[in-house]
Amino acid sequence: MGKLSTHVLDITVGKPGVGVKVALYAVTAQGRELLKTDVTNADGRCAVPLLEGDTMKPGKYELVFGAGAYFAAQGVDLPEPRFIDEVTLAFGIASADQNYHVPLVVSPWAYSTYRGS
Template structure:
């Protein structure tokens, strides 16, 4: 059974990104359909897969991480406008029967991602 998961690591402070709002959208051409909004737990993860089983379909998706709000809440000294604010990751699901893990490593100045396991 396929599933989509994510987690956030705060690389500036060396800890999980807890309490970060994450939005999930399905994409179809220029159209964007909201699927789910969650908040990361104390371990920087979601309490359940974002999508799994029949809900996970082949196609294009977008995750939006509200990282700027997270760092602001921590009291990070960053300029306005923020250099890193909302991190938008667009990716494709080619095999709906597989596990797609899309982590975010983030600081107020940079971010990266990869397909994890």
């Protein structure tokens, strides 16, 4: 079986995003269902996979990162409303047998992601 993992990189300082709130949702025809919340550790990662084993299923998902709150906690001078606040990454899992790593590379002004393994 595969697994789903994530991490956050704060590109304003070139270091892991520590203490970023992460929420994982399943997206179905009925709407979004919250599956899990976590907070990134000292390496900018969630300590355990977000999905694995029986919970790793094909489908549509969203990861929501509390980037704005993270940068505010770092003392970054942010406008109100924040330009980047909650970052939502919508993605699909086609095979439960593969690993999906969905990282967030973020600053207060931009973000990027990619599919890792």
